[in-house]
Amino acid sequence: MISNEPVDIEKAARAVKIIAGLQRELITRIQTVGDCGPFLAAVYDREGRLIAKEANSVVQDKCSHCHAEMNALKAAERKLDTFDLAPHHVSLYVTAEPCIMCLGGILWAGVDAVYYSVSSRRVEEITGFDEGFKSGWMSEFKKRGITVYGEIETALGEEALRVYMQLGKKVYKPR
Numbered sequence: 001m002i003s004n005e006p007v008d009i010e011k012a013a014r015a016v017k018i019i020a021g022l023q024r025e026l027i028t029r030i031q032t033v034g035d036c037g038p039f040l041a042a043v044y045d046r047e048g049r050l051i052a053k054e055a056n057s058v059v060q061d062k063c064s065h066c067h068a069e070m071n072a073l074k075a076a077e078r079k080l081d082t083f084d085l086a087p088h089h090v091s092l093y094v095t096a097e098p099c100i101m102c103l104g105g106i107l108w109a110g111v112d113a114v115y116y117s118v119s120s121r122r123v124e125e126i127t128g129f130d131e132g133f134k135s136g137w138m139s140e141f142k143k144r145g146i147t148v149y150g151e152i153e154t155a156l157g158e159e160a161l162r163v164y165m166q167l168g169k170k171v172y173k174p175r
């Protein structure tokens, strides 16, 4: 696990539990329903209540913006009836490191913290998805007061990506 602040055992334990649950759900969904890309994200409030959970739906929705993080943040904003999540003190949990687009989306949404599993480097190695250029984003988030913990429960996260690839699902890329 890596982070942009000293590791808080409680935050880390909560993140492991939530992310492992997302990964298991994602694997089942890819294997049985097959209606999503291989990424799942969830927004929780600081009391630990789930606000929104969404998968990547780029192919299904025919929209290049429909990454799991963007879908989950949009659903959370709708549910809380706001364009700014900051007053609600929410955290975003996601099965892989956010891509270049989602980093911007996360900043504008106003989350307190981001917890992710598989690194972009491993996502690119396993699947061929392009995650974009992202230099020093964790320290940039720290400057803006956003907590980041990464590479949480990576074995199960990588398994979800392998299952997706083994089933011959679509890998799309920007040109």
Ligand SMILES: [Zn+2]
Binding pocket: 067, 068, 069, 098, 099, 100, 101, 102, 103
């Ligand atoms: Zn993304």
